[in-house]
Amino acid sequence: MEVAKRAYERVMEWIAATSSVQVQTNSFFIDRGTTWEPPPQGWLKCNFDSSFHSDSEHSGLGWIVRWDHKGAYxxxxxxxxxxxxxxxxxxxxxFLQALQMVWVKGWRNVWFEGDCLPLVNIVNMKKENIELASLLEDVRYWMSKLPNCSxxxxxxxxxxxxxxxxxxxx
Incomplete structure (x- = not known):
């Protein structure tokens, strides 16, 4: 039930984030929230992000792995x-760097989260993308090495x- 509830909340959050219509369900408004949520029991959660500026051709990448209901580092x-x-x-x-780091550490049940909806859609819907080309191929290769990842x-x-x-x- 907990996983189903989280899935429902994620779908409603996605609808709220991509729609100009305010989402209302069962007479209460969905809280998009600002706090980190723990992974399901038995899983680790890896959040990743990048820092990119269009005036330069370099980027900062970061990731953090946590577990349990308190978000233990x-x-x-x-x-x-x-x-x-x-x-x-x-x-x-x-995402690729985080995948590789998780695999090297030997962790196999990992829930990855990022704040780039286009990337999440490309990866999850197995879409092709010319801009990502070989990078996407590498991401899919490393995901295949972690069959219990999302x-x-x-x-x-x-x-x-x-x-x-x-x-x-x-």
Whole structure:
């Protein structure tokens, strides 16, 4: 029931974020929330983000791994990379770095979250994207090495820890 409730809340959050219509369900308004939510029992949660500025071709990437209902910290890291041409490419690079780090650490049940809805849709709907090309191929390869992983979208407020790490890396 808890997982179903979270899934419902995520769908309603997505509708609210992508629609100009205010969402109302069962006479109460959906709270988009600003606090991090824990993963399901037995899973880790990895939030990732990037810091990209269009006037430069580099980006800061950051990710943080937590678990349990209190969000106990496990690990985090960052990277500064060159040759980035868009915010979408930066977000995909952050996700790829997080995937690789999680695999190297031996963690297998991981719920990834990022605040870039276009990336989440491209990955989850198995879409092709010329801008991401080989980067997307790498993301899919590393996801296949983690068969118990998922990628979800969260709003920027709930991704603030990863955002701060990415800004530091930039």
């Amino acid at each position: 496990i690990d985090s890291d960052f990277a500064h990379i060159e040759g980035i041409h868009s915010s979408l490419q930066a977000e995909a690079s952050a 990628l979800g979208f969260i709003n920027r407020e709930r991704n603030s820890a990863a955002d701060k790490i990415a800004k530091y890396a930039y």
